[in-house]
Amino acid sequence: MRNVYIRGVGMTKFGPTQSRLEEMMYEAAVQAMSDAAVEDVDAVVVGAMSPESFTGESNISAFITDYLGLVPKPTIRIETASSTGAAIFDGAFFALASGFFRNILVLAGEKMTTLGTAAATRILSEVLSPQERRQGGTMPALAALVCRAYMHASGCPREALTYVAVKNHRNAVKNPYAHFQFPVDAARVETSKVIADPLRLYDCSPMSDGAAAMVMTTDKTPIRVAGIGHGTDYVSLAQRESLTSFSSTRVAAQKAFKLAEIKPSKIDIAEIHDAFTPFELIGCEDVGFFDPGTSWKEILKGETALDGPLPVNPSGGLKARGHPVGASGLAQIIEIVWQLRGHAGARQVGKPLRYGLTQSVGGMATSNIVTILEKTG
């Protein structure tokens, strides 16, 4: 198998926009191809969770490839709910590793704000167990269940959830691509409206529009894909062995670290899927940064702050960079690329960086993906 590298990246600002999905993808793709200094690619891998439902668009990979002027290049669409952006990265990784391609454009996007929040919430809830949906299980409702179980088992206080929101908003202030470029203080978080107890408004990522793109290659560049892993879990929470840990993340992380031949302690920076603030705490444990039930203590000590020993979500995370569902997984990887390259502007982590990790959650943790990048140059 060939080594796989990242050649160029691009992204739109996340947040509500009048732009159509293909226009956002075009903007991101042009940036990525310009950054990669390529005028052509061998294939196009497109990610979107549900343009069929959000905007009534179908056959999206062919539409985008045409719109980008890349006909007759082959194209496919890959989808794994909210980890789609990471899944397209995986798909292109294997295709490149096979030696059949040299440069592949991967691009992901979602246009979520067209129909309004109620319709988008319904569409997002279709990824859940029908049995649990019939009991009122929307995505925030089930995340609240997980949060409550985690707080009960670990002793995690409300303060730790608040810290995640405050930290990620603070990071996003420095990120020109972020949906929310404003700080929030603890009082604002803790007095915001209850979405699904104990989750409040500022514990939840927003509905965003946005797109991200990347040129991946078998040519050596300074950013190598060191590890990838993907795990699944039962759709119904009732069947899970635990509510306070996502086994799909643990499986994915084990595979990714095995491939990278490193331990979690070697990771210098990470983007963790914080669609809800407790997910960042659980994610940090599941990938092996902290022992089970202890994330909240480490996080409250400032371990994951931008100037801490292990910065988590320097971009602002899904919480504050925004969460266009199909794009987030790729946006996480792009943030790590920018950080490893030293191109992250005001939010650049100061310490030397070698390994960066991303963790992406598909659905209610039914299809989770972990990626490890290494700066080799």
Next chain:
Amino acid sequence: MRNVYIRGVGMTKFGPTQSRLEEMMYEAAVQAMSDAAVEDVDAVVVGAMSPESFTGESNISAFITDYLGLVPKPTIRIETASSTGAAIFDGAFFALASGFFRNILVLAGEKMTTLGTAAATRILSEVLSPQERRQGGTMPALAALVCRAYMHASGCPREALTYVAVKNHRNAVKNPYAHFQFPVDAARVETSKVIADPLRLYDCSPMSDGAAAMVMTTDKTPIRVAGIGHGTDYVSLAQRESLTSFSSTRVAAQKAFKLAEIKPSKIDIAEIHDAFTPFELIGCEDVGFFDPGTSWKEILKGETALDGPLPVNPSGGLKARGHPVGASGLAQIIEIVWQLRGHAGARQVGKPLRYGLTQSVGGMATSNIVTILEKTG
């Protein structure tokens, strides 16, 4: 890169059913895994064009992997409109060629009959150019435009379209998996109702439910994947260089034959995407079986009959085996596997077979895929 082989296959009978999508996929997957004599696989690649629209199901790859009892194996969904079943084969091919996996379960299905024909026609038309849809361009309407252009340019008579329908129904009578297991004569075809002039009812494939599954492997088996290729084209017909040939097929075929290192004349049997009867004529030319504009003459001579020198659509094709859109591409490949193995029952082609080809059309020929299999054992 590793060689890739086919280890086992399975399929449901196509046609309207009360079974749900996951039940059909389960039935096909159990057959394929039993045929492959494996109890586990390393990954699951799921194909469906639009369960979101047809039945309101989302996150389909995680649902299916759970339903099959294959948690925590990684899974993705791949989609390329009506060539989806072939695209998942491609995706798994590259993943296997990379050496990261040994056995991958690919399974594809579509549940199209739930909402009725009018709604399904609307969903299928979403793959087309919005500009052409606004002019009344449904899928049959645009296929009729292509048909008219082809007949005008080549001199193809109505009789040749009829022959395709009659031949494919005749083959399907011998196929227990076929949606339509009854013969039609020329008079019945030519007096059937006009769908979009010159296309009549029996020129069009039906809305079908169905699923197909396959275990692909890097272990040597008697059926090797010799070549694959994928090409795209402009979504709008108005931008095409030709209406009487699909350049996406030509690009795909050139790649597949180059990889297989053979000429089209070496192909012994083929499944060609006959969603509409003229597509079989055009497809046979685009993959290189016959010169442009001459398919109809060869077909009327019986060249592609089950007992002819180059049997095309021994299964009955999309026309008569049925066309559950996400599954058809994989069903085509499975028919070739059965034929190469000598397992095709009453429709088994009598002559010795070495190479078989499939051609699959995504959307209005925006994402076409050609696959070549070789019997090596």
